[in-house]
Amino acid sequence: MRYDTELAPAIVLPRSRPDGRNDPLALFNEQSLDAYRSGMQRCVELVRHTLTRARNPCSGIEPQELQPAFQAIDLDRPLDDLEASLEELQRLYLDHAVYFHHPRYVAHLNCPITLPSILAEAIATPLNTAVETWDQSAGATLIEQKLIDWTAARVGLGEDADGVFTSGGTQSNLMALSIARDSACEAMPGHAGNRHHGLPSNFRQLRILTSEVSHFSVQKAAALLGLGYDAVIAVPSDASKRMDIAALQAALKECDEAGLIPFAIVATAGTTDFGSIDPIPTMAELCRQRGIWLHVDAAYGGGLLLSRRHRHWLAGIEQADSVSIDYHKTFFQPVSCSACLVRDRRQLRHITYHADYLNPRDQAEGGTPDLVNKSLQTTRRFDALKLWMSLRTLGAERLGDHLDQVIELAQQAYRAMRQRDDIEVLLPPALSTLVFRYRPDDVDDDGDLDTLNQQIRQTLSRRGEAVVAGTRVDGRFHLKFTLLNPMTRLAELVALVAEIARIGESLAPSLTSPSARPSPVWSQSSC
Numbered sequence: 290m291r292y293d294t295e296l297a298p299a300i301v302l303p304r305s306r307p308d309g310r311n312d313p314l315a316l317f318n319e320q321s322l323d324a325y326r327s328g329m330q331r332c333v334e335l336v337r338h339t340l341t342r343a344r345n346p347c348s349g350i351e352p353q354e355l356q357p358a359f360q361a362i363d364l365d366r367p368l369d370d371l372e373a374s375l376e377e378l379q380r381l382y383l384d385h386a387v388y389f390h391h392p393r394y395v396a397h398l399n400c401p402i403t404l405p406s407i408l409a410e411a412i413a414t415p416l417n418t419a420v421e422t423w424d425q426s427a428g429a430t431l432i433e434q435k436l437i438d439w440t441a442a443r444v445g446l447g448e449d450a451d452g453v454f455t456s457g458g459t460q461s462n463l464m465a466l467s468i469a470r471d472s473a474c475e476a477m478p479g480h481a482g483n484r485h486h487g488l489p490s491n492f493r494q495l496r497i498l499t500s501e502v503s504h505f506s507v508q509k510a511a512a513l514l515g516l517g518y519d520a521v522i523a524v525p526s527d528a529s530k531r532m533d534i535a536a537l538q539a540a541l542k543e544c545d546e547a548g549l550i551p552f553a554i555v556a557t558a559g560t561t562d563f564g565s566i567d568p569i570p571t572m573a574e575l576c577r578q579r580g581i582w583l584h585v586d587a588a589y590g591g592g593l594l595l596s597r598r599h600r601h602w603l604a605g606i607e608q609a610d611s612v613s614i615d616y617h618k619t620f621f622q623p624v625s626c627s628a629c630l631v632r633d634r635r636q637l638r639h640i641t642y643h644a645d646y647l648n649p650r651d652q653a654e655g656g657t658p659d660l661v662n663k664s665l666q667t668t669r670r671f672d673a674l675k676l677w678m679s680l681r682t683l684g685a686e687r688l689g690d691h692l693d694q695v696i697e698l699a700q701q702a703y704r705a706m707r708q709r710d711d712i713e714v715l716l717p718p719a720l721s722t723l724v725f726r727y728r729p730d731d732v733d734d735d736g737d738l739d740t741l742n743q744q745i746r747q748t749l750s751r752r753g754e755a756v757v758a759g760t761r762v763d764g765r766f767h768l769k770f771t772l773l774n775p776m777t778r779l780a781e782l783v784a785l786v787a788e789i790a791r792i793g794e795s796l797a798p799s800l801t802s803p804s805a806r807p808s809p810v811w812s813q814s815s816c
């Protein structure tokens with residue numbers, strides 16, 4: 290076995306006893322504890338070995354290259370052997386996994402994760418706690434609740450705030466907008482509420498306003514909520530990609546004139562592409578004047594709650610009616626770990642359903658804390674333990690410092706990239722993203738630049754050298770760095786940008802458009 294030689298020889302893997310009554314590999318219980326320990330040790334060694342060998346953030350494999358290995362696998366014929374399963378897994382998964390902690394993984398909002406949070410998984414998974422009701426979780430419920438209260442206090446939502454852990458920003462946004470919709474509809478004269486009766490007859494007039502660069506999950510939520518994508522008004526953003534308040538006011542005025550009902554405004558605190566933070570205080574004031582629900586999507590920028598240097602960038606968030614926070618982004622926690630918070634816990638009634646077998650009404654009235662009462666999910670992982678272990682072991686300031694470091698890194702990288710005349714950076718960074726493209730003097734056709742930058746991205750990923758994101762701004766393809774690794778050094782990013790330019794230089798001559806003059810032969814790179 291390829292990974293075998295470097296593994297600690299002392300680990301004796303448990304063997305399956307398919308005919309025996311106590312097969313240690315079959316079900317976890319107090320009789321499989323030795324097998325649990327040695328199996329975990331083996332897996333730890335496997336991860337250790339794989340990560341020590343990994344030079345690159347990815348292998349560069351294409352789907353059609355990996356697919357055949359899966360066709361050969363018959364799920365109805367088990368290997369009956371842990372060693373053999375692990376060896377197979379190495380080929381199918383570990384050899385090609387994408388490493389978010391690698392300095393040249395700069396694509397999406399995936400972060401390196403704290404060690405205590407990983408250890409939390411080693412506890413929560415075997416115990417398999419489900420945090421839906423007190424009778425399934427006890428202490429776990431209180432751990433989650435304390436983290437919710439702590440986060441709400443950091444936001445400044447006040448005494449009546451509450452919330453719940455979710456699978457991610459997408460679910461948090463759906464939950465918040467669902468509550469906002471139901472709360473608005475409940476107040477409509479002649480309508481007895483959505484929960485029993487469904488949407489009111491004028492539901493086609495309902496509108497959500499959000500900036501044009503907000504997250505697509507707002508559109509998705511609108512569709513899932515029965516309102517449709519078209520119920521979302523994309524408000525233009527200003528030059529720094531923050532919601533344009535004049536445009537918001539104009540949009541609200543148009544709603545009035547057309548008899549539409551704007552029931553929620555979504556402020557993004559950290560847009561996914563630009564990290565830009567909408568002017569929350571002004572938006573909050575508008576919402577207050579008009580009785581509109583303010584949801585702040587802080588899936589990306591939420592980590593600023595822990596920042597010693599930049600907490601003030603979130604000013605106004607304390608006025609939100611609901612907030613989405615992704616701990617699995619800027620709190621450096623493993624996927625999934627997120628929360629949806631509301632200013633007024635009574636609003637959570639819109640998603641409560643009392644089932645006799647699980648969370649009967651009298652149980653809630655008796656004060657039993659059943660988290661299912663405020664969640665879209667029923668069976669739910671104890672994701673809170675990861676954040677808990679990070680906070681208890683490392684503390685909030687260490688997490689906040691990590692975010693401050695990547696913000697600083699983004700600013701340094703911006704200055705360095707601006708010194709190159711073949712790299713066009715769109716904006717100074719707001720949080721930790723940089724949107725840019727390779728743009729040499731002699732290529733100015735937009736279509737050519739799109740092709741060139743797409744090819745650069747593919748080349749980097751195919752070689753496994755770097756995972757860089759791509760996005761479109763005003764229709765034009767751009768590259769994007771999302772920096773979330775506080776251990777990454779500026780020199781590593783500068784080298785990556787130089788490599789991007791080198792690849793671009795070698796690809797430019799192959800462009801077909803007449804506007805792209807062929808480069809002289811001697812400037813072509815050999816790779």
Ligand SMILES: *Cc1c(COP(=O)(O)O)cnc(C)c1O
Nearest residue numbers: 457458459504559561588589615
């Ligand atoms: C990432 C992100 C989301 C979606 O969060 P998931 O955890 O991926 O579901 C929503 N909004 C913003 C602004 C984000 O950056």
